[in-house]
Amino acid sequence: MRSNKHTVVIVGYGGMGSYHGQLISENPNLEVAGTFDLLEGRRKASVEAGYKAYESYEEVLADPAVEVVLIATPNDVHKEIAVRALEAGKHVVCEKPVAMSSSEFKDMIAAADKAGRVLMVHQNRRWDEDFRIIKQMHESDTIGALFQIESRVHGANGIPGDWRHVKAQGGGMLLDWGVHLLDQLLFMIDSRVTSVSSTLSFILGNDVDDGFEAVLQFENGIKAIVEVGTTNFITLPRWYVKGLEGSAVIEDWSLTGRIVTRNRESEHREPTPIRAGVGLTKTMAPPSEGSTITAGLPPAAELPDGFYSNFVAVIEGTAEPIVKNAEVLRVQNLIEAIFAAAEKNEVIKDFDTYGV
Ligand code: NAD
Secondary structure (H helix, E strand, O other), X not given: OOOOOEEEEEEOOOHHHHHHHHHHHOOOOEEEEEEEOOOHHHHHHHHHOOOOEOOOHHHHHHOOOOOEEEEOOOHHHHHHHHHHHHHOOOXXXXXXXXXXXXXXHHHHHHHHHHHOOOEEEEOHHHHOHHHHHHHHHHXXXXXXXXXXXXXXXXXXXXXXXXXXXXXXXXXXXXXXHHHHHHHHHHHHOOOOEEEEEEEEEOOOOOOOOOEEEEEEEEOOOOEEEEEEEOOOOOOOOOEEEEEOOEEEXXXXXXXXXXXXXXXXXXXXXXXXXXXXXXXXXOOOOOOOOOOEEEEOOOOOOOOOXXXXXXXXXXXXXXXXXXXXXXXXXXXXXXXXHHHHHHHHOOOEOOHHHHOO
């Protein structure tokens, strides 16, 4: 009996391609029809996992039973694989970063529009609980209006794998992790970016950045510091967020964290000066007893659907995508502005050119 599930072929059956196999199996309306990978070893792994291994990409495109192409290859070939799939009448889910440049992504969007097929980018970290807690704090003013957001990921393992070291394949940490952190910020903050400054690090001697720091100013007054490092043997918190009524910290993905807010009920009392180092300070002394309230992290903001259930609803025409291509394009433009700011050692303010 023919299944009513939408059929997906995973192109690029490496680390993330295999993970998509698991994610797809968790959705009752999708099934993996097979995989295609250039490497014989990965085709063998596919068969061992119980998936048909297509021998060529042409064979995938020519198979009328395939409705969706999922792209989990290195970044430099996303565009070509996507455009060919769309032209063959398939829907496409593409891994992040969607492309090497905004101009490549515009070609992909044009191909999707022309074919009348869905192109959706797997910006999965919009669903991360740590991010959704910060989003909820922002939306409900838990610590008052936010004025600074620091979003960091730190590792001590250098750049992993092979192609991630190669510029021509879209390697480097700004494209790899930066795209997630920037996507989260632009998804959460409903305001234009008015300036960007940045530095890239090349500590490990690759021709791609092994980390970066970018400072973004939003029109609504929020400043964001985004940092990725791969030589950090002690990590800084995943999030450090300041609002007019308090501060919040989320240490890691296991959601260790707290919020500390001003206690509006307590009478104002001057803090007692403390000895700090060899000096004395009142400014940097802890707030006086009772003047602040420490609490656990608030609940996370909900998204209307999961990534794949939303994708199914989009291809069935019953929902709008949660990850919209216009949003992804804005992030791609911002990445280009961050590269330019680092290269020129300038604060970029020309956002009509960059479209952020
Ligand atoms: P990987 O190196 O583990 O796997 C890539 C696979 O693609 C390899 O098996 C390779 O042989 C195959 N491949 C290369 N060119 C191909 C082509 N033209 N046709 C078919 N197969 C081809 O890489 P990865 O870590 O799985 O990353 C793949 C993609 O997934 C990248 O775009 C990466 O940024 C993204 N990714 C996303 C997340 C996330 O959380 N969203 C996490 C990891 C990786």
